[in-house]
Amino acid sequence: MSPKSATPKNADYHHGNLRNALIEAGRSALMEVSAQDLSLRYLARMVGVSEAAPSRHFSGIDELLATIAASGYRDLAALRVAIRDSEDTALAKAYRMMRVYVEFAQRHNGLFSLMIGPRIVAHQAYPELAEESNRSFGLFSETIQALAIESGWTHSDLKLVTHAAWSMEHGLATLILANRAPRADTKVAVPKLIDFVVMTLLGAITAGPDHLQSVTEQCAAFQKSAVTRTARKRAKA
Incomplete structure (x- = not known):
């Protein structure tokens, strides 16, 4: 699965929407790749945000995976x-x-x-x-x-x-x-x-x-x- 095609770029994520989007992106990705292959960078690309954006909601990939x-x-x-x-x-x-x-x-x-x-x-x-x-x-x-x-x-x-x-x-x-x-x-x-x-x-x-x-x-x-x-x-x- 290509992370580029999952969600359009410049998606408008405000008021906590990014957090939910990352969770949903992770769940979607797990249908095709293992948890070992997921990273914050990978999921950020899926939802069309900067690589630094997920850090506003999660301290790292482990916390995001635990939330998923x-x-x-x-x-x-x-x-x-x-x-x-x-x-x-x-x-x-x-x-x-x-x-x-x-x-x-x-x-x-x-x-x-x-x-x-x-x-x-x-x-x-x-x-x-x-x-x-x-x-x-x-x-x-x-x-x-x-x-x-x-x-x-x-x-x-x-x-x-x-x-x-x-x-x-x-x-x-x-x-x-x-x-x-x-x-x-x-x-x-x-x-x-x-x-x-x-x-x-x-x-x-x-x-x-x-x-x-x-x-x-x-x-x-x-x-x-x-x-x-x-x-x-x-x-x-």
Whole structure:
């Protein structure tokens, strides 16, 4: 993408319009280039202002990128607010909450990579980014916890349940964007994969803690048996 063709030269930016224009230019650029390739000079050329003009609003490219990432989390949170405020069941809300994360990543690949990637190392150094990120996760967490409570999980388990769901949605999104899932040698439709992964996790949550305890006991028994077999083989040797 040529930064020269994005916005006409001599655009009239007053009363904070330049700040918003730079954010929008950055979001647009991320559809074609990585965050590593963006600079204040590049974005200044996109919006048709001098190279020094962005410094009126941002201390450097890192602050601008953090602001762009914050705008992404703000958009994601807006989608999640709509889900939270819907009349859906707790299960339906949890399903939609996880799917919307993956779908957002698919629609906004470059922006999402900036939001979760290594380009911005310390989110907490940028208050707006930290606030928007925490707000989006909070909406997700509240929805997953509501389903967990409905399914019989205790409050002491809620953080584990939430992190399991988060790991599932985030891992799936990043694997899809990296073209690692589905595997190239496996014919699996992406929409079906998303549904299966999300519903498998939600199935485990709705099955409740008693089911997990049963699985845990079976795995422990298998592990104990495996250790015993290994010990016997060593003894015979």
